[in-house]
Amino acid sequence: MAERLIQSVDRAADILELFLDGESELSVKDISEKLGLSKSTVHGLIKTLEHRGYLQQNPDDLKYKLGLKLFELGSFIADKLDIVQIARPFIKELVDELRETVHLVVRQQDELVYVAKEEGPQTLRISSHVGKKAPIHCTGVGKAILAYQNEREVDRILSTIKMQAFTEHTITDKEEIKKQLQTIKENGYSLEDEEIEFGLACVGAPIFDYNGNVSASLSCATPKMRLTDERLPEVIAGVKNAAAKISRCLGYKDVPHY
Known part of the structure; x- marks a missing residue:
């Protein structure tokens, strides 16, 4: 009835x-x-x-x-929305789908903070934990957030932070990073290839709030040997889809359906 x-x-x-x-x-x-x-x-x-x-x-x-x-x-x-609570079922769903570790980070000033993590079932895992801080210029989650800031804010951040090189693959040139950010914005996802840690690869995607702002992102982190060219499209699609679902739950209207 x-x-x-x-x-x-x-x-x-x-x-x-x-x-x-x-x-x-x-x-x-x-x-x-x-x-x-x-x-x-x-x-x-x-x-x-x-x-x-x-x-x-x-x-x-x-x-x-x-x-x-x-x-x-x-x-x-908006003040009562708990992004961790909202994201948790989508994080679990993504871990079940990809069988890899998934992170949720939020921007805190010019750094990132891991606010949620779920380990994949694989034997080789990622060294990270909730509460850990991460640099914004050389991580997949960081670049996924940075790409959606306005140009003035990007310039300010890149001029303020310490552009530390963690590995020989870390990009510290500001103009090169800005080129990467443009590509990320065009594609809707970021890639990290041993920039923060040798042997680690990561795919990240932005999370939009109800105002269309990006101050959080989602990522799948995996040993590089498991992120093969054949598997990469599956991981990208999974991460973008999960981030889009979280964005919709936060009230963002324009995110595409993947």
Whole structure:
């Protein structure tokens, strides 16, 4: 048996959701025509929403726009989102799929912090732990985040941090790193090839929040010998897909479905 819906509440939600189509302001007539409701019905619903702060009227053209109450509620929800809790089932799913170690990191100023890790079942594993910090310029997770910062912020970070070379493969030239970042942004994933540790390879992907900002990323880390040319496309697809699912759960609308 279908649940009984309250028609007036359902219609009020329809009015609010009209603004998801990109309209910044709507008149009573606009809403009436879009929803197929009488102007009198729309007027009553709008006045109730306005009274509660969900809509506000522009005194110049008498049209309505979203009110600050929705911003207040949205900010509250955003503050309560726990990325680790949200990401955990997708991390487990990815580990089961690829049988390799998966990391979740967040940006903390100009460094990274591992906030979640799940080991793969393989005998050779990765030396890392939750709470460990990592450099942003030479890790797959770091470059996946750095690639989605604006140019000014990238320049600031690369000029501020110590561009340490951990192996002979670590790239420390700023312009070369910026070229890599452009490629990462075009492809939607990053690669790390023994830049932080000999014998270690990594595929990373950005995680977007509801504002479209990137301050977290997901990665699959594996001994390089297991990331063969034949297997690489599978790992890339898996990491991008898992990161996209987490982004959608955080409220990001534009992430593609892989």
